Amino acid sequence: MISFQNEAINVKDLYAMNERMHHRGPDDDQVWVKQPVGFGFRRLAIIDTEGAIQPLKNEDGTLRLVCNGEIYNYRSLRLDLEAKGHQFATNGDAEVIVHLYEEYGSDFVKELRGMFAFLLWDDENEVLVAGRDAFGIKPLLYTRDGERMLFSSEASSLATVMESDVQVNHKSLSHYLTLQYVPGVETMATGINSLKPGHLMHVQRDGSVSIESYWQPCTQKETASYTSEQWKERIRTVMESSVSLHMQSDVPIGSFLSSGIDSTIITALMRELGPLHTFSVGFEGEQNECVVARKTAKMLGTHHHERIIGEEEFFQLAEEVIQKLDEPVADPSAVPLYALCEMASREVTVVLSGEGADELFAGYRIYQEPTALSKVDWLPGVMKRSVQKVLSHLPAFYGKNYLTRAMTPIEQRFVGNAKIFTDDKESS
Numbered sequence: 001m002i003s004f005q006n007e008a009i010n011v012k013d014l015y016a017m018n019e020r021m022h023h024r025g026p027d028d029d030q031v032w033v034k035q036p037v038g039f040g041f042r043r044l045a046i047i048d049t050e051g052a053i054q055p056l057k058n059e060d061g062t063l064r065l066v067c068n069g070e071i072y073n074y075r076s077l078r079l080d081l082e083a084k085g086h087q088f089a090t091n092g093d094a095e096v097i098v099h100l101y102e103e104y105g106s107d108f109v110k111e112l113r114g115m116f117a118f119l120l121w122d123d124e125n126e127v128l129v130a131g132r133d134a135f136g137i138k139p140l141l142y143t144r145d146g147e148r149m150l151f152s153s154e155a156s157s158l159a160t161v162m163e164s165d166v167q168v169n170h171k172s173l174s175h176y177l178t179l180q181y182v183p184g185v186e187t188m189a190t191g192i193n194s195l196k197p198g199h200l201m202h203v204q205r206d207g208s209v210s211i212e213s214y215w216q217p218c219t220q221k222e223t224a225s226y227t228s229e230q231w232k233e234r235i236r237t238v239m240e241s242s243v244s245l246h247m248q249s250d251v252p253i254g255s256f257l258s259s260g261i262d263s264t265i266i267t268a269l270m271r272e273l274g275p276l277h278t279f280s281v282g283f284e285g286e287q288n289e290c291v292v293a294r295k296t297a298k299m300l301g302t303h304h305h306e307r308i309i310g311e312e313e314f315f316q317l318a319e320e321v322i323q324k325l326d327e328p329v330a331d332p333s334a335v336p337l338y339a340l341c342e343m344a345s346r347e348v349t350v351v352l353s354g355e356g357a358d359e360l361f362a363g364y365r366i367y368q369e370p371t372a373l374s375k376v377d378w379l380p381g382v383m384k385r386s387v388q389k390v391l392s393h394l395p396a397f398y399g400k401n402y403l404t405r406a407m408t409p410i411e412q413r414f415v416g417n418a419k420i421f422t423d424d425k426e427s428s
Helices: 011-020 074-083 094-109 155-159 170-179 227-244 261-271 290-300 309-325 332-342 365-372 380-391 402-406 410-418 423-427
Strands: 028-034 037-043 063-071 114-123 125-133 140-145 148-152 199-204 210-213 253-256 279-285 302-308 350-352
Touching: 011 028, 011 125, 011 155, 037 063, 037 114, 037 423, 063 094, 063 309, 094 199, 114 170, 114 290, 140 155, 148 155, 170 253, 227 261, 253 261, 261 290, 261 350, 279 332, 290 302, 302 309, 309 332, 365 410, 380 402, 410 423
Parallel strands: 253 279, 253 350, 279 302
Antiparallel strands: 028 037, 063 114, 114 125, 125 199, 140 148, 199 210
């Protein structure tokens, strides 16, 4: 937390916020205060488990840092910083952040490769710098609470100490019921916001706040010409590098293994680097992914663990999952994923998974739609709108849905693909 108008830091609130997040970091509990800032940290120790206790500091103690996540390129960054004269007190990955800030100021965040949410207090300039990774893998929530700002990895931690009552944000609820998630910076709780992925926030001691983007995705077309075999080799090289960097750990590491090709590839690449624990969860009945995963694990020679969930157990777990979630999640796979994590935590601390593969490699059918609709996509916009209007008054017939989607602008097609309740149903 950072206080304004010389309001004293409430240390009891910091401890209460920390305690609320015990499940996120069972290995260590630290609180540090120097007016007008107070940091609390719950640690899940992964790299330099004994030494890298947070909050971290620079050589003269003018910078303090708490960081949730992992910096995958920290080794190369550290070598470069040491060559410039910086001295490190730990062997952890997050310490590179304080020294990068000394070297480059807030632009340092562009040097990071990883998943992270951090808070850095610059005592000399009396500014708090908050940052979140480009894809928003790690959460960073905040609220203005009277004459102070509070930050946390969970909304429940903030709500524990907020002066005002936390109510349901009905605008966010409307978005959730329509799109199955809450877009933008608002959350399901009034007064609690989320820092956007790829953004930095600067909070001055006088209470002024500025937020700016530091990263944008590159959408340039690939100009080089590669054969199919060259593409395969390039993708494999990138995958091998990514998996290797993600496996930097001083604690046991494993892999989630489903029947899908994405987790199978990652598991196979991990297995090339040494012994490996794999974890699978399936359902009773014919749609049991454990059957294929078990064969894959045997072929790769992993230490395999699996769990079968029945119907009754699923709904028992669902109640537990809802209590653990900070906000509603529309994907029922959250239930088996919870069971999978619970099982894996008995053997390892870190796991790799195939999450995000469909987005990067166009695995969803919706990505194939532009090609499928190209036969009629050449029609001018005026004609498309006219045809769409006519179609809306016609009874169902074979091909109507195809034509309707073809006549709909692409941004509306993608948004509509996620909709559960339409606006008219919502308002009623």
